Amino acid sequence: MTRVMRDRPRSEHLLPDDARPSGGDVISCDEFGYAPGERGGLVVMRYRSSGPLEFGEGRQDFLHQLYFSPGGLLGGRPGGESQFVGPAEVFWVRRGVLHEVTAGKQQFVYRVCLREEPPALKNRRVGAAGIEPEAAALLRALGSSGVPPARAVKARARVLAGIGATFRELTGTPVNGSGYAMRVAQALTHDPGDPTSLEEWARRLHVSVKTLQRDFVKEFGLSYTQWRTRLRLLASRVLLETSPVTEVARRVGYASTSAFIVAFTREFGVTPGRQRAS
Incomplete structure (x- = not known):
């Protein structure tokens, strides 16, 4: 297990010497500080590892934190509650709030350290937040070299x-994306084990089942069932880094461990047990 231990953002190198992935390769951590000592400054760290990334169990920081992974899911645990954020979201944590964040293998994760909150999150302690496409692109740019201060x-x-x-x-206007399928997808991303049926989602949205199913195919090229299965299996890869197979199967919505193993193996070509051990 790769652990990025608690540290205090500074302008110099932040990564502890013992932060190593399970495979033994040195973790990649690129750090970019922009006026880090000022209220309007920030520090962006870009992580990648051949093993899973875990941003310390029971972690508590002195600055506000944003975690963002444009290529996969992040599992966040504020206190004892688990939730996921997708590529169009960030995991927000106000300074001083205990939390942990986990990402899968070969996944880029951007961690942003701030002295002030985003305007829309001034009353939020921790949890998922939406990020607009332009803001996501700018964040990725800030996590690369060559940006003038x-x-x-x-x-x-x-x-x-x-x-x-x-x-x-499912109320109001979705933060990211458009259409009924995107709204359902955003809700399911937070809780992949949600058992709500397509018919029930359609009822909540006041649309026909056919309309919602058609919108899923239009948005994602997959039916509702196919998309939800894919989401559950992607979430399970994150959970497998810290939880046993039977617990993961239950948390992502499978009625039996055997059904989960079959679906996981079909999708990734390896059993959950071997994935966990690798």
Whole structure:
């Protein structure tokens, strides 16, 4: 298990010497500080490892934190509650709040350290938040080399303005994307084990089952059932880094461990047990 231990963001190198992935390769951590000592500054760290990334169990920080992974799911545990955020979301943590965040293997994770909150999250302690496509692109740019400090500080303001509340309930306008399928997908991303049927989602949205199914195919190229299965299996890969197979099967919505093993093996070509041991 790769553990990125608790540290205090500074302008110098942050990664402890013992932060090593399970495979034994040195973790990749690129750090970019932009006026880090000022209220309007920020530090962006980009992580990648051949093993799973775990941002310390019971972690507590002195600055506000944003975690973002454009290529996969992140599993967040504020206290004892588990939730996931997708590529169009961030995991937000106010300073001083105990939490842990886990990502799968070969997954880029951006960790942003801030002295002030995004305007839309001033009353939020921890949890998922939406991020607009422009803000996501700017965040990725800030996690690369060659950005002049003055430009970076301006981009930071646009990133914070592009982060907003995200809703588990199917009310109001979705933060990211459009259409009925996107709203259902956002809700399911937070809880892949949600057993709600397509018919029930359609009823909540006041649309026909046919309309919602058609919108899933239009948005994702998959039916509702296919998309939900894919989401559950992707979430299970994150959970397998810290939980036994039987518990993972239950948490992602499978009625039996055997059914989960069959689906996982069909999707990834390896059993959950071998995935966990690798």
